[in-house]
Amino acid sequence: MSKKALIIIDIQNDYFPGGKFPLDNSEQAGAKAARVLDHFRKTGQPVIHIQHISVKEGAFFFLPATEGAEIHTCVKPLMNETVVLKNFPNSFRETALEDELNKLGVNELVITGMMSNMCVDATTRAAADMGYKCTVVHDACCGASLEFDGVKAGSAEVHAGFMASLGMFYAQMISAEKLIA
Template sequence: MKRALLVIDVQNEYFTGKMPITYPLGSFERILKAVDAANNSNVPVIFIRHEAPQKDSAAFARGSSGWEIHEELLKKERLCIIDKKLPGSFTDTELENLLRQFGVDTVTICGYMTQMCCDTTARQAVHLGFTVEFLSDATGTLDVANSVGRISAQELHKAILITQAMRFSKVITTDEWVQSIGV
């Protein structure tokens, strides 16, 4: 098994912007732990950064503070940063080619938001033939309300983890993952 850790959208927008991640508590610390463990085990680490496709967007506008990757994460070693404009990290990016070039067959997902970019990327990875590990406590979300209804961050996170475990991913904690890579 040849893994890569995908660190999805750990950007300032989710810390100081209009969409602060609220659940689960401590997800950012566990993301940092996963990155450190990957680096200590020679697992390639790839940062994914979201950019709003609309030029006048209030969130994730290229070059804005909210678009920037969290500075503490930027201090960590990584293979590269891949920019994307849609929820799926494989859509219109070089991610698949990079993973194939390194002989990766398993991707581990952490980052934000559980139900959007993490979920979409995991599903895409399965469709492309990769095995997926989804870090349950190193992904995160927030309360969501729209014209269809309202759901708490905790309920939304749990629903996505249950769905991921049904077909798409091996859903595990960061500690379980760290142990599995031999750190």
């Protein structure tokens, strides 16, 4: 029997306007994630919040004990919801996430969060490799603009590229509206 949990990755203040690393579409993605969170709460399904705390030398956002590192109000955890702290893009690396999922008997993950091209990607790939069935709510995620070897890619293109890549093997892609329906 399948048991789902919602994983909300790094929807934190620094990614929103006024933060130290604002992402295009963070407000829209945060609003979609909030709708998915509300659905999971109403249906009594488990929710796990992932909060990145930067400890790497030279980091400039998600710094310990800063407002920017706090989980954004749009998906603020309730007292009974688990918050897993992480220091790496992969939410499983050196964290209690797998233990929490095992305690809950979860074998299917519904994933939302930020950034599509970093922590959402790393966590989804790791989860699939560990045997979890993964569904990514693509419009409840957003990415950053990138540049490589003189080629610039806007955040929409980066997000689409990572969602397409994950959707080829690692996860089912779904919109927030379809998931809730």
